[in-house]
Amino acid sequence: MTLTIGDTLKYIRSNKQYSQNKICINTLSRTALSKIENNKLSPTYTKLSYIVEKLDLDFKEFHYVQNNFSLQGKNLIINNFKLLSNNTEIDALKQLMALCDEYLATEPEDYIIKDILLVLQSLIMLHDGLPIENIVLNVSPVWERISRLDKWFLIEIYLINNILFTFDTSSAMPICIRLLEELEKYKALVNKPINISLQLNLAFMLLSEGNKHQAITYLNQAIILSRQLKRYDLLAVSQVRLGLASTPLNVSLINKGLSIISTIELADLEIQVKKEICIFTCPIKK
Template sequence: MSYQPIPIGSTLKKIRENKGYTQKQISDEKMARSTYTKFEKDAISPTLPKYLAIIDHMDMSHDEFMYILQDYRLGEKEYILHLFKKLEKHPTLELLNDIIEKGEALVKDRYDQLVLDILNASRGYKVLLEEHDLEKAKGYAEKVWERMATLDNWYLAELHVINSILYLFDSETAVAFTERALKILYKYEKCDEAIPLRHSFLLHVTNLLMMDKKYEQALVYLRLLDNSNVMLECPILWGVTLIRKEVCMTKIGDLSEPGLINKAIQLFECLNQPDLARYAKENPETVYNLYARFPISHIKALAV
């Protein structure tokens, strides 16, 4: 498909007029008013510095402007990313099927490496949840890691993908990657997107550590999660944190905080999550546990 430039001028004009700004106020000292007038008429396209200056004077972020430009909808790729990030809070087969369907439709139309990575990560996740075939799932995850391993740095998009394939690695390697991810995410501490991603990394690595019976090490990461921010931002993940914390403490003989699993069950019931509440009652270690159906010896044999 050939590239078609998006005419942004009429959208700029509509927003400016709705906000009651003049062309002179928007152009300010960054550009001549005559230049800005040409932008609104789509006679010329703004350079990146000028574009950023314009939307700043419009009191608007790039994401909001793009959302408005697309008639208050996310673009195809943005919507796939939106769905993929939702997996970190509550993975379901329905959500995975939606991601895979929309991702396959997009890559038929055009090449997009990130969407291809998301497709493989989602297919691996689906295999774990639906077929419980760890070896097959790792086959998909390895395709993703082949590219991620070549990158000098990871940004938010790459971190979301790496988080989703953390099960590919042994617990020691997963800890190293999690520590690296946490350092990167610290740079994004004022970015709302980074908060649930940090929580999800910590839960994934504790899953691996617990399956490896490294309960004290898992508790170190679980205590990073046991706070009011997690409770407010990601209540389901907070419930999982409470469950894993009590499981780990019980395993090492620490009975100083009884009742955490019961609190999680009550939370799941309030959130209308009967399946999670049932799993927590019947077998707490299966809640959000990718490896619940696999013996640890098999997991280690397949670890990268």
């Protein structure tokens, strides 16, 4: 059950044992705060921002508390979409698709959730080995919308990152570089796994073009970030690709990456990485 703004503010303030006087210093009168907490006055955005700050929260936590310490609807879908570790998490993809279908049944014109659903469908299609032409056709409405935007915000960055595989290398590389530039604006806000993912995507494209030297630059950055975040799945992929980019081929580093994936029991990722190795070299036997 979602609380009202007033009930949420009162709940937080009273449980923090903050007096109304502590909240009402300069910008807000005690009478106004009392009316807001008792749902007799709707606060402006400026007033609400002030109160939330005085309660030592940000809006993300405020809305989380307001929704009974849970994420719901659109917020839940977007949050889970951003948290996807890799496109081999088939069960997670299908669960998220079900949430999208449920949400769109009541909000059929929400283009962000429609975009997320199309991306998820395309990732499932990729996993199932469907022709790339079919996948491109399925996901094309997402890029048609986003490509018209002058500015990409976080949700657009996550969407594009998940459809980069549908572009040819010459088209994908400048898009990926722009994504990294856009992410730089969010460096104090966004988690770094998306940066690692983009660097890995760039490295793969550079490897495909035979540009091993530049690929190694991005892979070294990805390895540093992966270790900092203890993201051993991304570290393993980075090591495998660095081994592939090395001259001569660094089989020891490739096997080290494969060993990590096997140890943390990511079977789908292991299959995907072994397929990738086969693209650049001879097949590796299990």
